[in-house]
Amino acid sequence: MRKNLILILFAIVLFSCKSTSVVNTKLDNKKEVMLKGNWTITSINFPGSDYLKVNSFNLEDSNCFIGSNWSFISNNNKGEMSLNNPNTNCKSFSSPITWYVNKDGNFVLKIINNHKAKNVNSGYILKLDNVTETSFDLIDKINVAGQIKNITYTFQRK
Known part of the structure; x- marks a missing residue:
């Protein structure tokens, strides 16, 4: 009996601990409303960008994201992104997304790509910076x- 009690207490402690790396899910609605609308990535900057390639969002070379279109709907945190760079080395890609901005200033993104959002277990956490109307x-x-x-992705309102 004592052994079972110790195992039960151990299991309770083990399963009740939360990871400290969990993303804050409290929303920054004011910033989300500012992002509502249609946007285009106009530039991508990182050290060594002249001679290094970066695979952005596990999809394509970062240069292929220049000119990509992004749509953000703030009342349901959904949207869409599409790559349409005419560069012959870039493939076309389009996907629904889910997103939100948390109180820590992080932009949390899931690329859905033919799945239900609840079935997508991975995503991206990016720092939101320099937010203006445009x-x-x-x-x-x-x-x-x-x-x-x-690596900085600069968005301009369409």
Whole structure:
């Protein structure tokens, strides 16, 4: 009996612990409303961008995202993104997305791509910066030669 009680207590402690890496889900509705609408990525900057390639969002080379179209709907945190760079090395891609901005200033993104949102277990956490009525930046972390550097996606309102 004592052994069972100890195992039960251990299981309760084990399953009740929360990870400290969990993303804050409290929403920043004011910033979300500012992002509502249609946007285009106009530039992508990171150290070594002249000679390094970065695979953005596990989809395509970062240069293929220049000119991509993004739509954000703030009342249901859905939208769509599409790659349409005429560069012959870039493939076309379009997908529904879910997104939100949390109180920590993070932009949390899921690319749905022919799945239900609840079945997509991975996504991206980017820092939202320089938000204005006509532009904003999303900043991701990348590994460049063993060092963590920022990659900045600059969005302009369409």
